[in-house]
Amino acid sequence: MTMKKTPPYPDISDILARKTEGRRELARRSFGEKIAAMETLRERLAPLKRAREERQARKAPGKS
């Protein structure tokens, strides 16, 4: 008798496959397109970066 192999729960293989394909698609873009995409992403991430820097500044030695 053989055990039926069940996928691990929850099965996220389709999500991982889509992520991998997304990375491949990104890698296939031209140099200029990648730079433009990263510049846009940097702008979108800027508020998060500022918030992190402010948190770190509050934690810095000498600050209470």
Added chain:
Amino acid sequence: MGMKQTLDVINAMEADGAIGRYAIAGAVAAYNYVAPTVTEDLDILVSFENLAGTSRSGLITLAPVLAWLKRKGYEEFRKEGVVIAGWAVQFLPVADDLDAEALASAEQVDIRMGGDTVTTRVLRPEHLVAVALRVGRTKDFVRIAQFIEEKAVDIAALCAVLDRHKLRPPWSAFCVRTGIVDPCSLDQ
């Protein structure tokens, strides 16, 4: 503001003789070959050989570069870089034979951004991997793994670079740490 303007300024520096031959290195150079990751810096590998004002002692100073940029109005610093059109640019002088070889064999590329094109040079993937291995931070190892997984590097050329610059021991250690079968040992 953006990379096009940043590279225009760096090209003007080269044309003016403020810097020698240069090429994009680091994370932005990797964009030319693999999926991009967000970075704050633009690393520029640069030669100061045969430039007027270069110290005869062999010591390299960035003072003339910074003076040139200041004259053009670029004097804000972010981390270790000078901010040029929104990018923190780090000028990395050629420090050893690996850098010199990487810069000499950098490829010229025309980057199209929007409706404009800018010409620049980018380090080849084998040199990006070798330099990342030499620097050896965790994020450098992640980038090396990315080049290998995305088959973005010519393995024979990479192994030759590693051999020429005596980087086989750290390369073998990297392969062991990451569980990658050492591609350089397969062709022996």
